[in-house]
Amino acid sequence: MPESTLKTYCRKNNLKPPTEVLARPSSKYHFRKKELSQPSYGFTTLQGKVVIEPKEYETLLMMKDLKQQGHSSYQIQKILNSEGKLTRLGKKWSYQSIDLILKRNAIKAETKNVEPS
Known part of the structure; x- marks a missing residue:
């Protein structure tokens, strides 16, 4: 406008x-x-609907798997940065941002009455 x-x-x-x-x-x-x-990490909007963002979603699943294996957020940060995976803004990962993403994802799964995958 x-x-x-x-x-x-x-x-x-x-x-x-x-x-x-x-x-x-x-x-x-x-x-x-x-x-x-803005949609959660791993998702984007397309024509007003929330859809999966393939690159981010792959990283999100990797974060979840590593957390389920018992890795700390700091260890996940080291792994993601060593593999060259970048944040949505093109920066290196911090353990705080990984913590927030995983917590938000777990809360959303609980509110929908679905187990986090």
Whole structure:
């Protein structure tokens, strides 16, 4: 939406116009102050539907397998980085990000009443 149209829309609907550009291109701002979130690691959106992202999903399954084998997040980080697997943003893995991804995945599986695979 052009800047002038955005200002007009905000003025008509008593909304404060966004004052800063969001840093990540995947971040979006909805005019009714709702954030449209990005799908979990291993997934992406295609025509408004969540679908598997093959490269990321392969890495996600590898993380899960290594965790089930008893590896710590730090050990998983070392393995992924040594194999050249990169994050969604093209950076090296940290054990904190691996921990978050695995925890979120486990929570989502519990809420759907399905075992994490």
